[in-house]
Amino acid sequence: MKPFQYRAPTLLGEALSLLASAGQRARALAGGTDLLVQMRRGLINADLIVDVKKVFELNRLDFDPSDGLTIGAAVPLCRICESPEVAQHYPGLVDALSIIGSVAVRSRATVGGNLCNAAPSADSIPALIVHGAVCTVASREGTRQVPVARFCTGPGQTVLGPGELLVSVRVPPPRPRSGARYLRFTPRYEMDIAVVGVAAWLELSEGLTTIANARIALGAVAPTPLLAVEAGASLVGRTPSAAAFAEAAALAQSIGAPISDVRGTAAQRRHLVGILTRRALEGALQRARGAEPDGRQG
Amino acid sequence: MSTPRDERKPVTDEPVSLRVIGTRPPLYGAVDKVLGRAVFGADVSLPELLHGKVLRSPHAHARILSVDTRRAEGYPGVHAVVTARDLPEGAGEQSERDNTLAGDKVLYVGHPIAAIAAESPHIAEEALALIDVQYEVLPPVLDVRRAMQADAPLLHETLRTWSLAGQAASSSNVAEHLQHVKGDPERGFAEADVIVERSFTTTMVHQGYIEPHASTALWHPDGSLTVWTCTQGAFPVREHLSSLLDLPMARIRVVPTEIGGGFGGKASSYVDVVAALLARKAGRPVKVVMGRDEVLKATGPTPGTFIRVRMGARRDGRIVAAEAELCYEAGAYPGSSVGSGADTIFACYDIPNARVDGYDVVVNKPKTSSYRAPGATPAVFAVEQVVDELAERLCIDSLDFRLLNCAREGTRRVSGQPYPRVGFVEVLQAAKAHPHYSEPLGGPNRGRGIAFGYWGNWAGQSCCTISVNADGTVSLLTGSVDVSGALTGIAMQAAEELGLELRQVQARVADTASIGYTDVSAGSRTTFGTGLAAIEAARDVIAQMRARAARLWGVPVETVSYDRVAFTTSVDPTQRLSFRELAAQLSATGGPVMGRGNLDGDVLRRGGAPGLHIADVELDPETGKVTVLRYTAVQDVGRAVHPGNVEGQIKGGVAQGIGWALYEGCFYGEDGQLLNATLLDNKLPTAMDIPAVEPVIVEVPDPVHPYGVRGAGETPIVPVAGAIANALYRITGRRMERLPMTPAYVLERMGVI
Numbered sequence A: 001m002k003p004f005q006y007r008a009p010t011l012l013g014e015a016l017s018l019l020a021s022a023g024q025r026a027r028a029l030a031g032g033t034d035l036l037v038q039m040r041r042g043l044i045n046a047d048l049i050v051d052v053k054k055v056f057e058l059n060r061l062d063f064d065p066s067d068g069l070t071i072g073a074a075v076p077l078c079r080i081c082e083s084p085e086v087a088q089h090y091p092g093l094v095d096a097l098s099i100i101g102s103v104a105v106r107s108r109a110t111v112g113g114n115l116c117n118a119a120p121s122a123d124s125i126p127a128l129i130v131h132g133a134v135c136t137v138a139s140r141e142g143t144r145q146v147p148v149a150r151f152c153t154g155p156g157q158t159v160l161g162p163g164e165l166l167v168s169v170r171v172p173p174p175r176p177r178s179g180a181r182y183l184r185f186t187p188r189y190e191m192d193i194a195v196v197g198v199a200a201w202l203e204l205s206e207g208l209t210t211i212a213n214a215r216i217a218l219g220a221v222a223p224t225p226l227l228a229v230e231a232g233a234s235l236v237g238r239t240p241s242a243a244a245f246a247e248a249a250a251l252a253q254s255i256g257a258p259i260s261d262v263r264g265t266a267a268q269r270r271h272l273v274g275i276l277t278r279r280a281l282e283g284a285l286q287r288a289r290g291a292e293p294d295g296r297q298g
Numbered sequence B: 001m002s003t004p005r006d007e008r009k010p011v012t013d014e015p016v017s018l019r020v021i022g023t024r025p026p027l028y029g030a031v032d033k034v035l036g037r038a039v040f041g042a043d044v045s046l047p048e049l050l051h052g053k054v055l056r057s058p059h060a061h062a063r064i065l066s067v068d069t070r071r072a073e074g075y076p077g078v079h080a081v082v083t084a085r086d087l088p089e090g091a092g093e094q095s096e097r098d099n100t101l102a103g104d105k106v107l108y109v110g111h112p113i114a115a116i117a118a119e120s121p122h123i124a125e126e127a128l129a130l131i132d133v134q135y136e137v138l139p140p141v142l143d144v145r146r147a148m149q150a151d152a153p154l155l156h157e158t159l160r161t162w163s164l165a166g167q168a169a170s171s172s173n174v175a176e177h178l179q180h181v182k183g184d185p186e187r188g189f190a191e192a193d194v195i196v197e198r199s200f201t202t203t204m205v206h207q208g209y210i211e212p213h214a215s216t217a218l219w220h221p222d223g224s225l226t227v228w229t230c231t232q233g234a235f236p237v238r239e240h241l242s243s244l245l246d247l248p249m250a251r252i253r254v255v256p257t258e259i260g261g262g263f264g265g266k267a268s269s270y271v272d273v274v275a276a277l278l279a280r281k282a283g284r285p286v287k288v289v290m291g292r293d294e295v296l297k298a299t300g301p302t303p304g305t306f307i308r309v310r311m312g313a314r315r316d317g318r319i320v321a322a323e324a325e326l327c328y329e330a331g332a333y334p335g336s337s338v339g340s341g342a343d344t345i346f347a348c349y350d351i352p353n354a355r356v357d358g359y360d361v362v363v364n365k366p367k368t369s370s371y372r373a374p375g376a377t378p379a380v381f382a383v384e385q386v387v388d389e390l391a392e393r394l395c396i397d398s399l400d401f402r403l404l405n406c407a408r409e410g411t412r413r414v415s416g417q418p419y420p421r422v423g424f425v426e427v428l429q430a431a432k433a434h435p436h437y438s439e440p441l442g443g444p445n446r447g448r449g450i451a452f453g454y455w456g457n458w459a460g461q462s463c464c465t466i467s468v469n470a471d472g473t474v475s476l477l478t479g480s481v482d483v484s485g486a487l488t489g490i491a492m493q494a495a496e497e498l499g500l501e502l503r504q505v506q507a508r509v510a511d512t513a514s515i516g517y518t519d520v521s522a523g524s525r526t527t528f529g530t531g532l533a534a535i536e537a538a539r540d541v542i543a544q545m546r547a548r549a550a551r552l553w554g555v556p557v558e559t560v561s562y563d564r565v566a567f568t569t570s571v572d573p574t575q576r577l578s579f580r581e582l583a584a585q586l587s588a589t590g591g592p593v594m595g596r597g598n599l600d601g602d603v604l605r606r607g608g609a610p611g612l613h614i615a616d617v618e619l620d621p622e623t624g625k626v627t628v629l630r631y632t633a634v635q636d637v638g639r640a641v642h643p644g645n646v647e648g649q650i651k652g653g654v655a656q657g658i659g660w661a662l663y664e665g666c667f668y669g670e671d672g673q674l675l676n677a678t679l680l681d682n683k684l685p686t687a688m689d690i691p692a693v694e695p696v697i698v699e700v701p702d703p704v705h706p707y708g709v710r711g712a713g714e715t716p717i718v719p720v721a722g723a724i725a726n727a728l729y730r731i732t733g734r735r736m737e738r739l740p741m742t743p744a745y746v747l748e749r750m751g752v753i
């Protein structure tokens, strides 16, 4: 590891100035569970590390029934998972955040880091996408909003320009009769990386008989997490049924470009998208009906 | 401290009444480890310490055309750069020299080429990039069967196959072809009513010890050398240093630190010579700590294998013939564990006619090292599926089939020796009687499998001294590194002999200047072999103390005896001294008493430990994910000196076996790059993936040991993959012909993907 400057500002403006001053050679540090590993392995070299954990705006975790949930980019995952409001209103999000790493990793790792690291397999991203979450990004020039579905542009690549910082992620308020579920497949129970991840979100019509709205998002089958637009759309207006879910699962299987690597084969990944999409939809449906699915992760 | 005797009834009767053996005292050093106070390899620190880093080959196979270190030498903060040219000319074996620092060729990705000592590890790392190595890249050969073909690229132009017929005339990647024959295999197969033949492949697997190799070298002004290193054997490291540095053994002191796992992988030395070369050149002490990726790329995996097994049985259930071909990847230099694989493959069974062919084959991957029961796990994975299939075809219960065919005292193994007393039958009977074998599985997509494995004991050479202190306590030194809590088991045997409580015995691991040669802590030998040395040392202490009592009382020494409570003499019943009372008199009766035990345990006839495992697994048929739900491991341990520690060995071995069966492997790309050089992708199981393992201890005493001890630490890994494969067969109807049995492989075997 090469020597670098370390700063830990408390004011957002200060953080933004520091980042702007060093341009490409500056890096934000949240939990460090990706950044430090990558710096040790020589994959990232930075002259300036800006620790953002002390910045107030990045440490907010607020829920408001009309506004939804605001997750500061530097809030550790364990704090989010332990929040009773998050557990009550966004169990599909907890599915994803509570399986990242281990207890030790989650006490440091953040949603901001998971998003900005932009791994195709990042667990939080498909879950945030199906919830319709939006990122707040700031720089010295001002603030902009970017939907999570458009935040990642490639492996390790995001829409963030030099000097830009992810401040927070806003998840819209929960809709009545809706439910979400995230499942991933890993060989090990924990401390593992998704071979495939699938998030599903369903909103039922007033009589609970048909699907009013549906979103499905996939992880680890393309250079970025993907919103499976057609798979979600195929469910709208239909009665939730095995046949409808199978059709959506098949549509989900038809997108993306899964690869074969040391973690899994392309055929295995496509196959798993089908299985996990069906299972995630079943879980989301149970939640939309006010029930809790079984404890399986994949 | 008094600890309760083990409550469970042993399977065999108690021969003598024991006071220490069979109890569960806390292990020496355990609390230090929990509190972070134990000093491991990387914790060693000295004044003026420099830090070493190693330049490693990016190619799996290449000729080194030139190595230019000049720019690195001039880099600020760099104190020394070494290459193979710094090894004394002609010292040591060529393959050991070349694997320490490459000479003409690099043979695997991660092969060391040069090393740098600098003010900080970061500076050393930066300077590595300034070493200019020119290569002529050669095609690699990565698979054992490809390497055996006549037109395969050759790793060593001078390597010619050794076999019973002598050495072959032409070069090959096959270093050795070994063969065992018993009876008449052709006739045996002709007699068989059912014949099963299958082939299996297994990938290289890393031992997965969590502590990376670390070594610190300090040269003294008189030209002698001290090395602190995490190793399973300080003496073998000393021998290695002596031969490669051309230095007399007495001038080298190797101090073994606490060790954070080894499992065979720390029986080899990787950075000790490098640290010593750097320290000599820099004129300052140097510490070299390997990174995780270096450990995974360049240190001891266990061989990948191709194994073909053919077995035939008669309708009455008797196995009449067997044949196996074992092809083992040695890695870059000869010396795989194919020998012990060939020795173990049919070890559990009494087979009248058999042939085993073993091939030791070099490939462009790191030189393999021992891994817990070296060579046995893949062999047993293969043979136990074939045995299971034979039983199924003959409609005989799988356990009964093993009972019908298992080896007994006097059975001659395919590899030669007849068995001494070993509890094969007792283990099978205990397994059959265990509720796990008959209780319902309790759900769909579940299966139960069993497998039988054996691992022989190596006793090796050991030294032990016991010094009696004036207050009646004793200080015990051994050359055996404490890799598994064995130090406590060794001291317990001495305490038993001396009639002391364990708290009166303080045992420590000595450095190589403080005790005689002792082999590595490996091969299930330490509690057995070094335990024998401790018993011998204790008996020596007692003999000397009897003489002191005789002198005090003015009676002939033959009349003095010690019943582990008091010294008495048959001449005068009023005389009586406890160990402590006599210890207080030593100074006045001739000075200190020090007992010694130094022995070659292998002059004794060798026993071993069989184990029968029962595994219940659940398969998610849609994803291929396998969960082990319940696991019972029945094993003959001779006598459990420290039952808690034996249970720990069994649980740990099973956990490693589950990792090998389902998750782990070293996966290489076609160019020979290791694709999973991190613990994220080299998937050791976590505690969440391992069920509560139930160890069942069977005690059939080994007649050559005073307390019946057998080596118990390695057998527990041997049957695991086979038991899980047999359980998966019950669910899928498919035999698993590959390790690891990953979810993708299971789905492929089922025809799902």
Ligand SMILES: Cc1cc2nc3c(=O)[nH]c(=O)nc-3n(C[C@H](O)[C@H](O)[C@H](O)COP(=O)(O)OP(=O)(O)OC[C@H]3O[C@@H](n4cnc5c(N)ncnc54)[C@H](O)[C@@H]3O)c2cc1C
Pocket: A027, A028, A029, A030, A031, A032, A033, A034, A035, A036, A037, A052, A073, A074, A099, A100, A101, A102, A105, A108, A109, A110, A111, A112, A113, A114, A115, A116, A117, A121, A122, A123, A124, A160, A164, A165, A166, A167, A191, A192, A193, A194
């Ligand atoms: C043992 C282990 C297990 C893991 N398991 C999982 C897992 O199961 N699932 C999973 O998805 N991931 C896993 N990870 C990866 C990692 O923990 C997560 O991606 C985590 O969410 C990263 O958060 P962090 O706060 O540690 O990020 P950091 O490492 O601090 O940062 C990650 C990247 O984001 C940038 N960054 C951070 N914050 C900001 C910001 N506010 N604005 C702009 N850029 C920013 C950093 O510069 C860096 O490039 C694991 C990692 C480890 C070490």
